[in-house]
Amino acid sequence: xxxxxxxxxxxxxxxxxxxxxxxxxxxxxxxxxxxxxxxxxxxxxxxxxxxxxxxxxxxxxxxxxxxxxxxxxxxxxxxxxxxxxxxxxxxxxxxxxxxxxxxxxxxxxxx
Amino acid sequence: xxxxxxxxxxxxxxxxxxxxxxxxxxxxxxxxxxxxxxxxxxxxxxxxxxxxxxxxxxxxxxxxxxxxxxxxxxxxxxxxxxxxxxxxxxxxxxxxxxxxxxxxxxxxxxxxxxxx
Numbered sequence: 001x002x003x004x005x006x007x008x009x010x011x012x013x014x015x016x017x018x019x020x021x022x023x024x025x026x027x028x029x030x031x032x033x034x035x036x037x038x039x040x041x042x043x044x045x046x047x048x049x050x051x052x053x054x055x056x057x058x059x060x061x062x063x064x065x066x067x068x069x070x071x072x073x074x075x076x077x078x079x080x081x082x083x084x085x086x087x088x089x090x091x092x093x094x095x096x097x098x099x100x101x102x103x104x105x106x107x108x109x110x111x
Numbered sequence: 112x113x114x115x116x117x118x119x120x121x122x123x124x125x126x127x128x129x130x131x132x133x134x135x136x137x138x139x140x141x142x143x144x145x146x147x148x149x150x151x152x153x154x155x156x157x158x159x160x161x162x163x164x165x166x167x168x169x170x171x172x173x174x175x176x177x178x179x180x181x182x183x184x185x186x187x188x189x190x191x192x193x194x195x196x197x198x199x200x201x202x203x204x205x206x207x208x209x210x211x212x213x214x215x216x217x218x219x220x221x222x223x224x225x226x227x
């Protein structure tokens with residue numbers, strides 16, 4: 001059974017720092033992995049989608065990597081800003097097309 | 112405590128037909144969200160209810176989609192008439208909201224819609 005874990009559950013860093021959020025999954029037979037941002041009281045915003053054949057995707061200050069064999073993905077945020085404060089979730093789509101969400105990492109950027 | 116439930120788990124309909132998906136949030140959760148993943152692409156936000164009111168429906172693709180949440184409890188998402196490109200997995204999520212300040216979203220298992 002696929003399990004998705006995000007560590008840490010919460011993270012506070014000073015503005016301007018680069019940071020890495022982690023997502024691990026137990027079954028490497030995935031179709032893709034997606035990172036989201038969740039702001040309080042809002043719907044999820046899709047950030048990056050990595051297909052199983054890809055190793056990374058980039059969008060602006062965000063870079064997501066995928067290592068299927070080790071069951072890990074990281075979301076790298078460069079030059080963090082207070083506006084980056086949110087909860088970040090990852091979700092994997094299994095080969096059987098089931099989608100499993102992690103519990104998220106609450107990120108707080110200190111001004 | 113029961114989690115978010117969705118019905119049906121799988122629906123197969125013909126193009127032009129109507130389908131209604133149902134989501135039952137966790138009891139007491141004011142916020143209810145609909146998402147969908149079509150054709151193996153990314154999961155995208157459709158809309159957000161706070162109780163019975165539509166807070167944000169910016170993700171609704173077109174007027175063939177109608178979401179309701181009468182009484183602020185369960186929600187339905189109707190597709191009428193369904194088109195081939197509507198095939199995908201439709202997710203629902205709920206969160207407690209302002210009353211408790213907890214916005215963690217709990218996801219349902221999804222409804223797989225196949226339009227033939």
